[in-house]
Amino acid sequence: MRTANFAPANLADGSDVTLAAAPAYDLDAAVRHLSAAAQIRTISHQNPTDNESAEWDRLHAWLASTYPAAHAAMTRTILPNRTLVYHWPGSDAALAPIIVMAHQDVVPVTEGTEGDWKYPPFSGQIAEKAVWGRGTVDDKGSLVGLFEALEALATAGFQPKRGIYLVSGHDEEAGGSGAIAAAAKLKAEGVKAIFTIDEGSLVLTDTPVIDGPAIMIGIGEKGYATLRVTANAPGGHSSMPPAETGVTVLAKAVLAIADDPFPLELRGPGLSMIEALAAEKGGTTKMAVANRWLFAPLLKRQLADSPSTAAAFHTTIAPTMLEGSPKENVLPQSANALINYRIAPWNSSKDVMARAKAAVGDAKVDLGWVKPPREPSRISSTSSQGWKWIAAAARADAPEGVLTPTLVVAGTDSRSMEPVSEDVYRFMPMHFTLKEAGMIHGTNEHIAIDSFKRMIDFYARLIATSTG
Template identity: 80%
Template sequence: MGKRRTVLLGGLAIVAVVAGMVAVRTATFAPKDIADGSDIRLAAAPTYDLDAAVGHLSAAAQIKTISHQDPAENDIAEWDRLHSWLAATYPATHRAMTRTILPNRTLIYHWRGSDASLAPIIVMAHQDVVPVTEGTENDWNYPPFAGTIAEKAVWGRGTVDDKGSLIGLFEAIEALATDGFQPKRGIYLVSGHDEEAGGSGAVAAAAKLKAEGVRALYTLDEGSVVLRDTPVIDGPAILIGVAEKGYATLKVTANAPGGHSSMPPAETGVTTLARAVLAITEKPFPIEMRGPGAAMIEALAAHKGGTTELAVANQWLLGSVLKKQLSASPSSAAAFHTTIAPTMLQGSPKENVLPQSAIALINYRIAPWNSSADVMARARAAVGDAPVELSWIKRPNEPSRVSSSKSQGWKYVVAAARADAPDAVVAPYLVVAATDSRSMEPISDDVYRFMPMHFTLKETAMIHGTNEHMTIDSFKRMIDFYARLIATSAG
């Protein structure tokens, strides 16, 4: 009896210690290294004609700068048309800034600052748009390249991605230039011609600026938004991309003798390939609470409080439960591991012929703590001695570095965003897609990926999809945000 009593008391003591540790860690929990921008004195947005700005976005959406998978299909005249239209529509901008058009049609604008000792800023938005999926044109409420103004929005391909940002930037700069603004810090506006097809334009622009000795305080490009119904808090959050995942596509090839399908061997090239693909996908990268995704969850949990905060504050005890919850949704899990997605298959050209070569393409989005070398090593380990060849279809893009969430550049972006969403939670974010901004890393202290549009999760589905449209409310927010940001950080 005495022994049982001792064991029981010992157990209760352990529980009390654990409970005490949990309580203390929860009570003292706070997101680390996230500045709120409250020390920034924000400049006011200048006045401008919103109706005219909306008309300009409509006109830009009618210019078909479509990046096809095969660049030979692109109509280069549309890019030239856009450039001429920009020059005619924004005269004050073109008087204040010098314009360079690279041979590939990428644009670089420069507004020289009065103080050469100050590092410049770089703002970005790309010119090109993705095609409309063939056969879906009639699914649109309004023709996809008509730039229709209806239902308090501008409808059309590219109105959100990314001509909304491009025209928003030009409207903001035009208003500032018309208002007599004179920057102390230099301003570069870089607009890639092919972000939707690889981003070679941004690479060329970055190389040119590097050769000129440019070193920017920060770069701002597309990437994330103000999400109205953010998971965890079910409310608004200003999600600022501080990094983006890498991109790589693995080619898995199974060679075989081929032959007639009426006399198949025990294992064909297709079955060998299928086993290899399954072996790779059945060895996923683990969910890890680290990097920008972890920083985002910490910021959201601190705001939410309750059991959510308790779980995040005490990952030493509840980490496995938290990871299980995060992995339940593909959209949330993507921020916490390298993803593996088989996307394309190729085999025989005819149904009754055994292929001599069966090929699968597997697309990876690489987390910041992994590399393409990690991906290849994991794939090789998964297939073992299976008779397949593994190779990259082209050189992978490694993950970006993680930018600071407490730097001066971060503070400028946060302050400008909070002016329009004062009650929103501010959190770092990992962009799971790719942007042109990754090319600016060699010439910029920090790179941020954020557009000040206010979206719900459901509304984000229209990007690259049917019925893409920019609400007039969101467009006004964008113009005001860019104007405040530029005037504050460069003034």
């Protein structure tokens, strides 16, 4: 019988890393600091002109006054768009630096849902052993956690041998132009980091397959593209409709595209993830994954049962917006639909366009991109020194967790660091259940104080170990 290798190839566990200890810090003060940061409304609206720019200035001033030792150790550059780039020089310029990231902006609270929150969304309420409010998880928890770690290290007299860059984008939730500008600045300065770490994945405590904790480190992220489908028609009065209107042509085209999904493929970071989980689970699960030549159809059916899991194994197609006539009794001269794609690492925007064109055939519609597509990121190593440092720091906090790479199906600012970093990783050491992960961008966003402490300790250990 043919048997495939069931363990992820070249997956290092960080066991050969000697971790530095996390320095002392005041957890109660750190919690109050996160509460204060959550009250600063750095909201990225879809239309940037709606943003309250003074809130970013307020956040920058607050960071400087709250973390004086870190600001004394690092130089700060505020880019014209309000993205922050900090640099703590290392004593050995020959050593490649590290880049740590967390963005400043948060998504809006959906209008009319404010009353659904247990505590006001911008109150930063400290209650029930947690800090509540928009951005406490995404991503001010990471931003404040990084500064708490850097402040503690600077206060303790830490002197890095390897340089440290902290990049904090101002508009991750609205396109990430800030991170692009920061990467351009670093590239112009000749920076080539040994690794970058940003948000993206976490410690999932009830991971499918093993029903237990897994340390899920993102080693890549999907691409992003939005397709506009346009049906042009003569228009006219709705009392005298032709056999086909612009709306019916559009509807058929959208259905044709959506009904021709990209197939699930057992490859890439998603495959590495299920290999690691199956190796832990053992039994028939391990056997099935090890013998994909036989059990691939069964595995794909099981993966397809969960949209959140299936997303890691194919390019997804999501019709999201429709636009037709401005009035109910008028036939539109132009009807439009937007279809959002998250592109798997083995596909490209060219593949997406080709599949959409084939699906609509000779339908009288025009296809075009809303914006230039963002291709999938490259896949980072699971055996590099950067991976080992991150894995070791994560395992110190969750020794019972199964270490696994994963694919981030959303987007992060870290993708922009690829030109200036050997590897890019996406991980926050928060402990969440699948249900709790659903509150990100949703109602009642909050971070448990225990998770916040884990985050500070993780960043402090990682920075001290990798640069000390």
